[in-house]
Amino acid sequence: MSTSETEYLKGKASEEYKHGWYTDIESEKAPRGLSEDIVRYISKRKDEPEWLTEWRLKAYRYFKQLIDSGHYPDWAHLDYERPDFENMRYFAAPNGQAQYESLDDVPDEILETFERLGIPLEEQKALTGVAVDAVMDSVSVATTFKEKLREKGVIFKSFGEAAKDHPELVRQHLGSVVPYTDNLYAALNSAVFSDGSFVYVPEGVTCPMELSTYFRINEAGTGQFERTLIVTEPGAYVSYLEGCTAPMRKENQLHAAVVELVAHEDSEIKYSTIQNWYPGDEDGNGGIYNLVTKRGICKGDNSKISWTQLETGSAVTQKYPSVILAGDNSVGEFYSVAFTKGHQQADTGTKMQHIGKNTKSTIISKGISADVADNSYRGLVKVSANADGARNFSQCDSMLLGPDCGAHTYPYIESNNPTAQIEHEATTSKVGDDQMFYCHQRGLGEEEALKLIVNGFCQEVLQELPMEFAVEAKELLDIELEGSVG
Amino acid sequence: MALLEIKNLHVGVEDEDIKILNGVDLTLDTGDLHAIMGPNGSGKSTLAAVLAGREEYEVLDGEILYDGENLLELEPEERAEAGVFLAFQYPVELPGVSMTNFLKEAVNSVREARGQDELGSADFLQYMRERADMMGLNADLTKRSVNEGFSGGEKKRNEIFQLAMLEPKLAILDETDSGLDIDALKNVADGVNKLRSEDRGFLIITHYQRILDYIVPDHVHVMLDGKIVRTGDKDLALELEEHGYDWVREEAAAAA
Numbered sequence: 001m002s003t004s005e006t007e008y009l010k011g012k013a014s015e016e017y018k019h020g021w022y023t024d025i026e027s028e029k030a031p032r033g034l035s036e037d038i039v040r041y042i043s044k045r046k047d048e049p050e051w052l053t054e055w056r057l058k059a060y061r062y063f064k065q066l067i068d069s070g071h072y073p074d075w076a077h078l079d080y081e082r083p084d085f086e087n088m089r090y091f092a093a094p095n096g097q098a099q100y101e102s103l104d105d106v107p108d109e110i111l112e113t114f115e116r117l118g119i120p121l122e123e124q125k126a127l128t129g130v131a132v133d134a135v136m137d138s139v140s141v142a143t144t145f146k147e148k149l150r151e152k153g154v155i156f157k158s159f160g161e162a163a164k165d166h167p168e169l170v171r172q173h174l175g176s177v178v179p180y181t182d183n184l185y186a187a188l189n190s191a192v193f194s195d196g197s198f199v200y201v202p203e204g205v206t207c208p209m210e211l212s213t214y215f216r217i218n219e220a221g222t223g224q225f226e227r228t229l230i231v232t233e234p235g236a237y238v239s240y241l242e243g244c245t246a247p248m249r250k251e252n253q254l255h256a257a258v259v260e261l262v263a264h265e266d267s268e269i270k271y272s273t274i275q276n277w278y279p280g281d282e283d284g285n286g287g288i289y290n291l292v293t294k295r296g297i298c299k300g301d302n303s304k305i306s307w308t309q310l311e312t313g314s315a316v317t318q319k320y321p322s323v324i325l326a327g328d329n330s331v332g333e334f335y336s337v338a339f340t341k342g343h344q345q346a347d348t349g350t351k352m353q354h355i356g357k358n359t360k361s362t363i364i365s366k367g368i369s370a371d372v373a374d375n376s377y378r379g380l381v382k383v384s385a386n387a388d389g390a391r392n393f394s395q396c397d398s399m400l401l402g403p404d405c406g407a408h409t410y411p412y413i414e415s416n417n418p419t420a421q422i423e424h425e426a427t428t429s430k431v432g433d434d435q436m437f438y439c440h441q442r443g444l445g446e447e448e449a450l451k452l453i454v455n456g457f458c459q460e461v462l463q464e465l466p467m468e469f470a471v472e473a474k475e476l477l478d479i480e481l482e483g484s485v486g
Numbered sequence: 487m488a489l490l491e492i493k494n495l496h497v498g499v500e501d502e503d504i505k506i507l508n509g510v511d512l513t514l515d516t517g518d519l520h521a522i523m524g525p526n527g528s529g530k531s532t533l534a535a536v537l538a539g540r541e542e543y544e545v546l547d548g549e550i551l552y553d554g555e556n557l558l559e560l561e562p563e564e565r566a567e568a569g570v571f572l573a574f575q576y577p578v579e580l581p582g583v584s585m586t587n588f589l590k591e592a593v594n595s596v597r598e599a600r601g602q603d604e605l606g607s608a609d610f611l612q613y614m615r616e617r618a619d620m621m622g623l624n625a626d627l628t629k630r631s632v633n634e635g636f637s638g639g640e641k642k643r644n645e646i647f648q649l650a651m652l653e654p655k656l657a658i659l660d661e662t663d664s665g666l667d668i669d670a671l672k673n674v675a676d677g678v679n680k681l682r683s684e685d686r687g688f689l690i691i692t693h694y695q696r697i698l699d700y701i702v703p704d705h706v707h708v709m710l711d712g713k714i715v716r717t718g719d720k721d722l723a724l725e726l727e728e729h730g731y732d733w734v735r736e737e738a739a740a741a742a
Contacts, residue, residue, distance in 0.1 A: 435578050440566065442652065
């Protein structure tokens with residue numbers, strides 16, 4: 001790597017995070033710490049039915065049991081201080097309101113917050129073809145295009161509303177893919193989850209627009225624990241995208257979400273993430289701990305679940321969006337770009353569990369590290385004894401931008417069926433001097449050349465994003481790569 | 487007018503005690519086409535790399551004037567912007583980077599340096615189509631990633647296509663003819679001939695006389711052991727073809 005390139009890359013960690021501002025708005029917060037009372041408080045604040053309160057309490061007790069017996073998940077290639085669960089707040093409602101009846105009730109400060117993030121909540125200003133659920137701290141503040149979706153029978157609302165309006169649907173599916181016993185953070189989320197989105201697409205319906213949830217952490221010292229549940233009935237299709245940002249703060253903040261997807265026969269769920277939580281400053285202070293459990297089940301035959309993620313933010317990211325391929329001929333896909341710079345760390349990947357016959361999974365993972373960042377791919381492809389004709393293709397590419405960063409690949413393969421076909425390819429590359437020189441010779445400067453090469457490296461994944469967001473994703477990557485050229 | 491003046495150029499490899507060029511002198515006028523011939527390891531490609539600004543070579547002595555300015559002070563991208571183009575001997579693959587994106591960035595970067603307006607997407611695509619037609623390039627190539635999965639011949643033709651897109655003042659072709667079959671060679675030569683103009687100089691580096699059957703040079707130089715040992719017109723290439731490099735080597739030794 002040339003000297004000028006190294007200098008250029010050094011400059012990148014100090015770049016400013018663009019969404020680091022804070023909205024000054026009154027907020028009702030739960031007292032610090034976690035107890036059965038806090039769990040009851042959250043449930044009561046959200047006006048929840050009894051069964052849900054009980055479910056939360058069971059999850060809390062399981063969480064406490066794990067913590068008390070010292071079961072902290074520390075097997076990932078990550079180095080960070082454990083969150084202080086006793087010193088955190090588990091609920092914050094901007095403006096003291098846990099729910100808004102209509103957009104007219106939402107205070108201007110909140111509308112402006114989302115407007116500033118490029119997410120106008122008034123429908124006439126919104127991106128055509130995209131319905132948005134906006135979540136600030138623990139509360140969903142608005143969901144757009146509800147009427148239009150209702151015509152098709154599509155339910156898209158905040159989790160809190162859904163629990164009240166469609167208790168049978170929520171009760172049937174909540175925890176069915178990620179039980180609260182799954183892991184420590186799934187237990188924690190189940191106990192204290194605040195808001196998130198619920199999506200239900202009825203039989204034979206192709207959801208007429210992209211659905212999107214935008215998460216914003218605003219309050220200090222607060223964790224964000226949203227929960228998303230998406231169910232597609234036979235023959236249905238939905239494409240869903242989540243985006244997220246947070247203010248810059250000195251201390252770390254915890255984000256522990258759970259996402260569950262249920263695809264019935266012949267249905268398809270496409271789930272995309274653009275994760276841009278605050279990554280911490282250049283010395284590695286502050287930033288979000290993004291510890292998330294995401295899993296989908298292809299329950300019916302010929303169903304399909306596709307995860308696409310662009311992970312550029314957070315101080316620490318640990319997530320493995322996975323697919324249980326239960327139905328015959330079902331398809332699971334995982335497309336990921338994880339970009340870490342400064343002191344960021346990411347341990348991400350997927351699990352593809354082949355259970356049904358002739359199931360197929362594809363994994364394309366691109367990890368990019370710069371500065372002193374560490375980036376790991378961890379993935380499991382598991383083929384059950386009865387999963388005849390299972391096929392998997394995995395490709396894990398890592399790119400190192402500089403001499404002090406790290407890339408690691410931990411692929412696990414567990415095949416119990418002799419008919420399975422599993423392919424794994426992995427590469428690690430540096431941005432070559434030859435590639436840079438070739439670009440320079442065509443008149444491109446350091447930064448332009450690097451953007452072009454990195455974007456090219458991620459192309460296979462970025463092209464999987466819905467068109468409305470592909471441009472945003474490319475711009476986000478460009479911003480990540482911007483900086484003072486040395 | 488002299489577009490390029492190389493005076494007593496001595497070049498070594500950075501951090502190593504190896505000398506490759508031992509006092510090269512060459513003057514190239516705008517509108518002229520010079521060919522540099524020589525055996526493997528004589529320093530031809532190093533000269534091309536130094537002209538384009540590759541970092542791993544160290545200029546130990548001498549100077550290079552381009553348009554009367556000190557070329558060695560410019561960064562590689564500044565040289566490109568000033569109109570220096572190198573057709574690579576081994577064109578580099580840029581996986582996932584589309585030819586269209588790459589060339590749009592490149593063309594607009596060079597245009598900006600020349601004080602021209604950036605080309606918008608529609609204008610750029612039209613310009614690219616025109617140039618592809620002119621060069622007889624299969625338009626499908628412009629839809630693929632830069633050089634990725636291109637055959638050897640396609641890569642070389644793509645270099646000449648980029649030359650046509652960027653319209654440089656000085657075009658350096660580093661063994662563009664090597665590894666080409668006769669049809670591809672003719673195609674490349676045809677492209678170069680179309681691009682010859684009063685406002686452009688060419689420096690063509692080659693092992694073989696073959697390409698000079700199709701591209702007629704104004705001057706031919708023979709390089710040996712990092713020095714130009716003989717200069718002549720197009721007939722020199724034919725003599726070389728007939729007698730081989732040993733003939734020049736012996737002559738050079740006798741003269742020394």
